[in-house]
Amino acid sequence: MRLDIFSEMQHPKERWTGADHEHQIIRETLEQARLADEMGYGVWWQVEHHTAVEFSYSSAPEVMLTAIAMGTKNIHVGHSAALAPARFNHPIRIAERSAFLDHLSGGRFQLGMARSTIPEWRVFNIEPDATRSQMQQAFQMIPKLWTQEKFSWDSPDFRVKDINVIPKPFRKPHPPLWQACSSPASFEQAGRNGVGALGVTLWASPEEVAEMIHLYREALRTRCEPVGDFVNDQVAFFTFVHCADTEREAMENGAAKAAAWYTSGSFTFFEAKDHFVKSAAELEALAKDPAGGGLTGQYLRRKDPNAPQSQAQRILGRIMSGEAVPDEQVWEVLSAQDSLIVGTKDQVRQGLKRYEALGIDALMSFHQVGALSHEAVLKSIRLTGELIPEFKTPAPP
DSSP states (O other): EEEEEOOOOOOOOOGSSTHHHHHHHHHHHHHHHHHHHHOOSSEEEEEOOOSTTTTOOSSHHHHHHHHHHHOOSSSSEEEEEOSSSSOOOHHHHHHHHHHHHHTTTOEEEEEEOOOHHHHHHHHHOGGGGGGHHHHHHHHHHHHHHOSSSSSSEEESSOOEEOOOOOSSOOSOOOOEEEEEEEEEHHHHHHHHHHEEEEOOOOOOOHHHHHHHHHHHHHHHHHSSSOOSSSOOOOOEEEEEEESSSSSSHHHHHHHHHHHHHHHHHHHHHHTTTHHHHHHHHHHHHHOTTTTTTTHHHHEEEEEEHTTTHHHHHHHHHHHHHTTOHHHHHHHHTTTTTTTTTSSHHHHHHHHHHHHHHHTHHHEEEEEOOTTTOHHHHHHHHHHHHTTGGSSSOOOOO
């Protein structure tokens, strides 16, 4: 398993100190990327989000990835992922910018694409029903735009005739393709397309991760019609990683609080908070009255409300509802999750090995989360990076 880095460029308001606080988060991200390169991480993955105040300052990932590529030597730079519906990024523009990035990085570029979600569709006046088809067309068009001197396409969404996109990528035949996957349908689509899967499923249990990997590999094995000139069969998953010298230091750094902040922020930004809080409240009620709940209770009783995953949902629901939950209680519950990797180097090693056992090719370690200090993030990247030699590392495709 390879160790990569996943970056949102999170910037909560409590860190908005000084007139240049936005400039500061950019400088910190560049410093973190240089350290990741020195430590031997495989790929720096940068998200694309728009108007995501606090949650993500990564609104122009192609610019940040260019800066990172120009300031590093070995680490690959990847979109996780470029938003593919045409009102975000026309396929021609994705192909052009990606080819330039591939040249500037010396062939160290990886292209992931995604559909995005409701709030960003609304900002860009995008019809939700058109997003999956437009992303699929982008996957089919871009490899041809990279490799053909005359390219034509005729559909209700895109109509081009005999165009020649320049420059062509540095890497031949073209950079690897990936799809951001958060649902069974998206994992299956990635397998059918013969592109890598970037698993971004929040709070997925190891069992759920294994199911998604199986679905992807089955689609790759039985239904693959590659959109590119080669198949990228790698799977990467992201999770929060925070490594410190001691468990107490990790807690005092605010690791559990950062994970809770990220969860609340993501469900709020993606407009799923109300559903999450409602489900958490139902689990809370079931824990107090296992026999109650009517039909909903019958459904929920299939889930153990005291299982680690359910406990995490319950405590996060309380936080998102405005309850002041003590830091120690948050730490106790969240640090027990298999989907979080937090603690000492030994604890982080164990967490990484759990993911390695699932058969993923890369773990996109998410270090810069919430209000964690820049110094704590750098230390976490360094300590975790010291574990890289202990893992059999597949090279980026």
